[in-house]
Structures are given as structure tokens and as C-alpha cells.
Amino acid sequence: MAILQIVNTAAFVLAVAVTGGAFAPAPAERAPTAAELAFSDAPYGVDPIVTGPVSGKFRAERDRAGCEDAVWPDIPVSCYPR
Numbered sequence: 001m002a003i004l005q006i007v008n009t010a011a012f013v014l015a016v017a018v019t020g021g022a023f024a025p026a027p028a029e030r031a032p033t034a035a036e037l038a039f040s041d042a043p044y045g046v047d048p049i050v051t052g053p054v055s056g057k058f059r060a061e062r063d064r065a066g067c068e069d070a071v072w073p074d075i076p077v078s079c080y081p082r
Contacts, residue, residue: 032073033073033074033075034076034077035072035073035074035075035076035077035079035080036073038077038080044072045072045073045075046072046075046080048067048070048075048079048080050081054081058081061078062078062079064078065078065079067079
């Protein structure tokens with residue numbers, strides 16, 4: 001009778017572990033974005049805010065790229081001055 005309890009308990013523990021994600025595969029590594037590659041020495045991101053004067057062409061390029069709403073690491077490289 002004690003063996004039956006042990007087997008039932010083991011089956012229950014295994015069922016909880018499997019459904020709880022204990023045996024889930026590790027998440028896949030994602031490829032680095034262009035901004036992460038360009039600024040590899042800044043692991044916490046680089047602020048694309050430009051504080052100096054810029055040309056109208058650069059402002060238009062930033063508007064097209066959506067730089068105001070971009071969040072690290074998904075910031076287009078065109079948001080940074082060259």
C-alpha cells in the first residue's frame with residue numbers, strides 16, 4: 001500500500017512539473033539589432049536624442065524612421081548622427 005502512495009505521489013509531482021514548464025526549452029537567443037552592433041560598448045543602450053543643430057534633411061530622416069517612438073534596442077541606426 002505504501003508503494004502505491006509513493007507511485008501516486010511521484011506521478012503527481014511529475015505531472016505538476018511538466019505542466020508547470022519545468023521542462024520547457026530554453027528561449028532562443030535573438031540576433032542583435034543594428035543599433036546594438038553599432039554601439040556594442042553600450043550594453044544598456046544609447047539615447048538617440050540629438051542636442052546640437054541638425055539639418056532639415058536629418059530631421060526628415062528621423063521622422064521617417066520613427067525615432068521619437070523608438071525604444072532600445074529597436075532604434076534604427078538612421079536615428080543617430082553620422
